[in-house]
Amino acid sequence: MRSTSITRADLALAVSQAAGLPQAEAWALVGVVLSEISDCLVTGEPVKVSGFGAFVPRQSGKRKGRNPKTGREVAIEPRTVVSFKPSEFSSYT
Numbered sequence: 489m490r491s492t493s494i495t496r497a498d499l500a501l502a503v504s505q506a507a508g509l510p511q512a513e514a515w516a517l518v519g520v521v522l523s524e525i526s527d528c529l530v531t532g533e534p535v536k537v538s539g540f541g542a543f544v545p546r547q548s549g550k551r552k553g554r555n556p557k558t559g560r561e562v563a564i565e566p567r568t569v570v571s572f573k574p575s576e577f578s579s580y581t
Contacts, residue, residue, distance in 0.1 A: 529570055541574040
């Protein structure tokens with residue numbers, strides 16, 4: 489898990505090795521956890537994971553942007569974005 493991105497496969501492999509689970513069960517477990525986090529964020533609920541951090545959905549405001557290709561100004565509509573604030577914790581390794 490040295491890459492800059494962590495994939496579901498990376499997470500499943502780490503869970504499988506750490507918990508001694510078969511990879512199929514680790515895949516299912518990772519899928520359920522990520523799905524639950526995603527479902528909560530879609531409904532606007534913040535997700536706090538003790539010792540890890542908090543995912544908080546928030547509204548971004550309407551703003552002006554610029555089309556990089558044409559240079560024309562465009563209106564960017566408000567949307568929901570997710571911010572993440574890591575917890576202060578010591579390493580679990």
